[in-house]
Amino acid sequence: MPRPPEDSRSQTAEVISVESLGADGVLLRVRPQEPLPRLRGARFFMLRREDRLSPAIPRPFSLYDQAGDELVFLIKLLGRGTRALGDMQPGARLRLIGPLGNGWPTFTPAQPLVMLAGGIGSVPFLVGIADALREGVAAEDMTMIYGAATAAQLFEFERFAALGVRVLAATDDGSRGFAGHALECLAVEQEEGRIPPDAWLYACGPGPMLAAVERLSRNTGVPAWLSLEELMGCGVGICNGCPVPTRPEGPLGAWNNAKCCVEGPVFSTDAIQIAEN
Numbered sequence: 108m109p110r111p112p113e114d115s116r117s118q119t120a121e122v123i124s125v126e127s128l129g130a131d132g133v134l135l136r137v138r139p140q141e142p143l144p145r146l147r148g149a150r151f152f153m154l155r156r157e158d159r160l161s162p163a164i165p166r167p168f169s170l171y172d173q174a175g176d177e178l179v180f181l182i183k184l185l186g187r188g189t190r191a192l193g194d195m196q197p198g199a200r201l202r203l204i205g206p207l208g209n210g211w212p213t214f215t216p217a218q219p220l221v222m223l224a225g226g227i228g229s230v231p232f233l234v235g236i237a238d239a240l241r242e243g244v245a246a247e248d249m250t251m252i253y254g255a256a257t258a259a260q261l262f263e264f265e266r267f268a269a270l271g272v273r274v275l276a277a278t279d280d281g282s283r284g285f286a287g288h289a290l291e292c293l294a295v296e297q298e299e300g301r302i303p304p305d306a307w308l309y310a311c312g313p314g315p316m317l318a319a320v321e322r323l324s325r326n327t328g329v330p331a332w333l334s335l336e337e338l339m340g341c342g343v344g345i346c347n348g349c350p351v352p353t354r355p356e357g358p359l360g361a362w363n364n365a366k367c368c369v370e371g372p373v374f375s376t377d378a379i380q381i382a383e384n
């Protein structure tokens with residue numbers, strides 16, 4: 108039975124700052140009671156306020172950044188849970204459960220790769236790109252394609268661009284960079300020879316985008332990994348609230364479903380099936 112990672116724990120953290128980003132984003136900086144070692148990109152935490160203003164069920168958020176003993180989360184305000192976190196004041200305390208999940212797999216040196224981010228799916232790539240550089244992927248072999256509906260939703264685009272890898276914007280309304288979605292941008296970059304056709308794919312974003320990456324990987328045989336943002340109840344494997352259908356022929360095929368929280372959130376496309384809707 109898959110279990111939560113050995114390094115995860117429940118503790119409180121102090122809010123250091125809450126900064127608004129664009130129309131509906133916040134950067135939440137917190138200091139956990141017990142400092143954490145450097146964590147991999149795409150690992151996540153369950154967060155909830157310590158007062159009664161959060162829903163009882165904590166919400167999952169990927170690690171965005173680590174600075175000294177502080178953790179940074181980039182949160183898109185959607186419903187009650189995210190708004191309650193966005194309304195916190197410096198000095199307040201929140202419940203922090205984690206680090207959870209597997210994170211991106213170890214990157215392969217000298218292997219060209221593309222990171223495909225859709226909207227708030229950019230979050231696990233800030234640390235992910237640093238991981239890949241540290242693990243021997245050359246900056247010139249790495250491209251991030253950061254897609255969003257409009258330029259205002261490309262949260263902290265300049266921060267990604269400053270990492271030294273090639274970062275392309277793709278917006279549905281053409282307000283910044285390529286006019287179209289991230290996969291259309293990838294197709295053009297590959298047709299025009301700026302990204303090799305065998306570059307491995309790492310993706311995080313809305314379901315239809317991940318389904319398209321899975322299709323592409325299946326059609327071309329190019330390896331791909333997806334970081335899923337399933338709805339979650341507990342984050343630690345107890346509630347069965349985060350099922351991900353597995354491929355019978357894949358490495359997880361013995362069961363019909365994997366648990367996104369403890370076996371993911373990152374899965375290779377040969378292990379799982381993404382719903383097409």
Ligand SMILES: Cc1cc2nc3c(=O)[nH]c(=O)nc-3n(C[C@H](O)[C@H](O)[C@H](O)COP(=O)(O)OP(=O)(O)OC[C@H]3O[C@@H](n4cnc5c(N)ncnc54)[C@H](O)[C@@H]3O)c2cc1C
Pocket residue numbers: 151162166167168169170181182183184185186187188189190227230231335336337338339372
């Ligand atoms: C592993 C993981 C990492 C995540 N990382 C981040 C992150 O770094 N930053 C961030 O902003 N969000 C992230 N999310 C998504 C975040 O957890 C949800 O947006 C949040 O739980 C919504 O809570 P809420 O109470 O504000 O909204 P709710 O009131 O619960 O929902 C509001 C609306 O959004 C829909 N919704 C809620 N959660 C999701 C979801 N996961 N996918 C699609 N629709 C959803 C609901 O169906 C509803 O329509 C992550 C999710 C997972 C599983």
Ligand code: FES
Pocket residue numbers: 338339340341342343344345346347348349366367368369
């Ligand atoms: S969220 Fe409870 S089992 Fe995954």
